[in-house]
Amino acid sequence: MINAASKMLCAGGWSPLKIASCANFGIQFAGFTVANYFKTEKFYDLVGSVTNILVPSVCFFMSRNKTSTICKIQYACAVAWAARLGGFLFYRVMRDGGDRRFDKIKSSSTTFFTVWMVQGVWVSLITLPSCCLFLYQNTIGKKPSIAHMVGWGLFATGFLIEAIADHQKLTFKGKPGNELAFMQSGLWNLSRHPNYLGEIILWWGLYISAVAATPCRYMRGSLLISPLFVTYLLGHFSLNFQERSSEKRYGSVPGYQDYKSRTSKLIPFIY
Template sequence: MTNGASKMAAASAGCGWSVLKWATGTNFAIQLAGFSIANWFKTEKFFDLTGAMTNIVVPSMCFFMGRNNRSSRLLVCKIQYACVVLWAARLGSFLFYRVMKDDGDRRFDKIKKSTASFFAAWMVQGVWVSLISLPTCCMFLMQKNIPVRPAPAHILGWSMFAVGFLLEAVADQQKLSFNSNKENEKEFMRSGLWSLSRHPNYLGEVILWWGLYLSAVASTRCRFYRSSMLISPLFVTYLLGVFSLNMLERSSEKKYGSHPDYQSYKDTTRKLIPFLY
């Protein structure tokens, strides 16, 4: 590589890191602003909505600002960007509707009473946004020879995203419809997708982020970026498939443990992956 080419590559990488830093800073600035307002009014009603907004803002900055907007002109980047925006818009609007419908989120009943705990929740959300958007941002900012046309790995990744997205959306809607029926107030969800997995919405989320990781790594040959990007799907898998899932399992056991059919449901239906886990 000539000195000129080396300087251009270094300048390009530096530009990418600069945009990523700005996007990360913007993310946490929005979280801080959201916390300040939410803490003043002691409300959590727009917590998830802020998360969805920053999940659009961060990749958008990388998409439109990276490499003199080169990413915004490439088909593979356009599809990846559309996937992220579609997911964030769908989940954000769903969660906002649900929290307004329920007039709150019981997860925050104790948390919002403590300024420190409430602040920590918003900052954790900022970390979550930064980590899950990392592969997509790297795809927009740091690739050298991204293909003009999608490669088989891109197609596979986006197919996984589509499966995960539909799984999550359908599971959310089934649970929302179930909970909207007052006759089910003391019952637990065990029909539809929930008959195959006790947390099919979480399964869909895990699948779609592994899909977006796969389509992102298909756009670079750099082992450093590929290994760095891996933190995103691993983080989502642990957060949803272990940490949050176990919290919900304990909550369900406390609420439905005495239900005559709940233990049978647990014995015949896997926590996350049908027939496996």
């Protein structure tokens, strides 16, 4: 189905990236329209997950490299991450009945629209290295290099850190009496935001594996925008937002200030 539609669009001068981008922002706009009407954020992350699967899927299946082992592994990594995180976030928001981050945001249509469009930009940027691998590098018949293995190894490491951290916190918050308690065990004893750390690591891994086969330093340089964007978004913007939120929520809770003083903000024993 994707191939049939893509042939028709490509015949009209539509590149795979253009098709994927239009589909991404079109879905974000449709999601905003429905969410704004009902004033709900419950499927915001689910739409993010769907578009994070759709964009690389369009580029992968429209690529001459779809039979390449390198591209198959890269595609599987991207889809596995999106499916896992999307499922987790959707389950959590349905269990909790909402996401407090959106309490003020969804009351303003303009701000809510901006947040949905930012999600579209986020999807486009984080999937860009993989899409460029599928479309602009010839990997047919080539075996994965050490650099590919390093990239996928980092992806696997980050994926596990994020998944374990999410599971630990979900389990902790699901226990009676812990609704207002702060998480400080497991990976959360080493970092106050291990889920963010895991995601930053995995996107640097997918960047490395995406550019491993290209001799073009301009492509390697330009695609750095993807992991750098994730690092800034999670390691600075989201992290500081969560820090302020946690301070407001747990600042007076016994033991929280001690937890902050002895636990790294992001990278264990470093930062």
